[in-house]
Amino acid sequence: MSLAYFEQREKSLLGDRYETLYTPCRQRAERGITVNMRRASVQEVAGRMGALCEPSPFCPQGLVLLGEQVKPGRHPYYHAGVYYSQEPSASSAAALLEVQPGMRVLDLCAAPGGKSSQLGSALGGQGLLVSNEYNASRAEILKSNLERMGFPNAVILNESTDRIAEVLPGFFDRVLVDAPCSGEGMFRKEPQAMAQHNEGLVRQCAALGAQILENAAQCLAPGGILVYSTCTFAPEEDEAQVGAFLQKHPEFTLLPTTEAFGSPGEANRLLGTQADTGLMRRIWPCQGGEGHFLARLQKSADAPAAQRPAPKKARQKPPKPVPEWAEFAKEYFPLLQNSPARLAGEAVVLPIDCPPEMEKLHIVRGSIRAGTIKKGRFEPAHHLFMVYGAQCSNCEQLTLDDARTEAWLRGEEIEAKTAQKGWCAVLVDGFPLGFGKVSGGKIKNHYPKALRNLK
Numbered sequence: 001m002s003l004a005y006f007e008q009r010e011k012s013l014l015g016d017r018y019e020t021l022y023t024p025c026r027q028r029a030e031r032g033i034t035v036n037m038r039r040a041s042v043q044e045v046a047g048r049m050g051a052l053c054e055p056s057p058f059c060p061q062g063l064v065l066l067g068e069q070v071k072p073g074r075h076p077y078y079h080a081g082v083y084y085s086q087e088p089s090a091s092s093a094a095a096l097l098e099v100q101p102g103m104r105v106l107d108l109c110a111a112p113g114g115k116s117s118q119l120g121s122a123l124g125g126q127g128l129l130v131s132n133e134y135n136a137s138r139a140e141i142l143k144s145n146l147e148r149m150g151f152p153n154a155v156i157l158n159e160s161t162d163r164i165a166e167v168l169p170g171f172f173d174r175v176l177v178d179a180p181c182s183g184e185g186m187f188r189k190e191p192q193a194m195a196q197h198n199e200g201l202v203r204q205c206a207a208l209g210a211q212i213l214e215n216a217a218q219c220l221a222p223g224g225i226l227v228y229s230t231c232t233f234a235p236e237e238d239e240a241q242v243g244a245f246l247q248k249h250p251e252f253t254l255l256p257t258t259e260a261f262g263s264p265g266e267a268n269r270l271l272g273t274q275a276d277t278g279l280m281r282r283i284w285p286c287q288g289g290e291g292h293f294l295a296r297l298q299k300s301a302d303a304p305a306a307q308r309p310a311p312k313k314a315r316q317k318p319p320k321p322v323p324e325w326a327e328f329a330k331e332y333f334p335l336l337q338n339s340p341a342r343l344a345g346e347a348v349v350l351p352i353d354c355p356p357e358m359e360k361l362h363i364v365r366g367s368i369r370a371g372t373i374k375k376g377r378f379e380p381a382h383h384l385f386m387v388y389g390a391q392c393s394n395c396e397q398l399t400l401d402d403a404r405t406e407a408w409l410r411g412e413e414i415e416a417k418t419a420q421k422g423w424c425a426v427l428v429d430g431f432p433l434g435f436g437k438v439s440g441g442k443i444k445n446h447y448p449k450a451l452r453n454l455k
Helices: 004-022 042-049 088-095 114-123 136-149 161-167 191-195 199-219 239-248 323-332 356-360 382-391 403-409
Strands: 031-035 053-055 062-065 083-085 104-107 128-132 154-157 172-178 220-230 252-255 281-283 292-299 342-344 347-351 363-365 367-374 377-380 395-398 422-428 431-439 442-445
Touching: 031 042, 031 088, 031 114, 042 053, 042 062, 062 088, 083 114, 088 114, 088 172, 088 220, 088 281, 088 292, 104 114, 114 128, 114 136, 114 172, 128 161, 136 154, 136 363, 136 382, 161 199, 161 356, 172 199, 199 220, 199 239, 220 239, 239 252, 239 292, 323 367, 323 377, 323 422, 367 382, 382 422, 382 431, 395 403, 395 431, 403 431
Parallel strands: 104 128, 104 172, 128 154, 172 220, 395 422
Antiparallel strands: 031 062, 031 083, 053 062, 154 363, 220 292, 252 292, 281 292, 342 347, 347 367, 367 377, 422 431, 431 442
């Protein structure tokens, strides 16, 4: 492992500031969470968790964990999708998009899902969130994480960015590009990033980032906002990347980032391109996080609108009724009994409102999985309860200090105290932990084995 290239480059750019900016203020990497506002407020979560925490400087929905007693990835609220465990400064990019309910939002490089979780939370169940991941195995991780968060309007893709731009040009109000990068901002947190670092990797990542940024621009509607971010310090991937993009795209302008965190971008990193680096933002290791670069760009409202091909007229027959679902919903989810459901093989799904062109893309999850039909009977799915569990008419109410909560997350059968015979949602402080089936005063555990706290 050699960091000679990195150190030589940064000392040349920073001079006497090198030691100050790259000396971490704390020995340990920062820990934090971002709260899912569809579940609870930041104040509620901070008060209920009983953890030592403080508001994050990087995101209004974030909390910085100060103590080591809380294991955020094993806490019941994590399982219930109340928050996403995320290094604090990583939450800065999604907040800059200023997403509002009802928008159409694209996260082009979304796995493992932290920033998509923030975007879904900001949408509040309205509009459309499209989260894409090119790597197939990482797309499955993304799917699992977003299902836990319980968003009813999230579609997960496993696609190349150029293919999305081809199929959905000019469709999105907001686009996030958290570009694959050389990871220099992760040296403290991820030793592997340091081990694999070299000048060739920087050049390779810069080229890939430029390609993704071009495709993101094509996906954005006139007047829309695009945020470009990395977790590296390399000029080719940061200021120079944005400068080169702006020189090619006069229809885009840099928007200010008025946040108090971090520092402005640096003009000596433009590498011959032109842009106002004072409108960009950097987060150094000494500023309360790991390392990030951010730029916020807006497409002109009078930019030419993309010509999307007119969708072919639908000749499909209306979906057949699914009586097994209708009977189940009437008993357990009366608010959903009029929701359209369709069969996909044995699976029963609740469709998400998407443009018909999206069917041309590789969709990992394009609907809410309600359950399956087995031997003429409906069996519900975990996904349904993570989205709508709080609306179930039959619930087992748990609390954080109830011993049954930890037992449930270990996959054990627990005693039923509030739920009646039949299917039931299991809730902790009103937040969903999946479902079970009550019989003989006990709740058979249907919490997915892959998600349980087994250690």
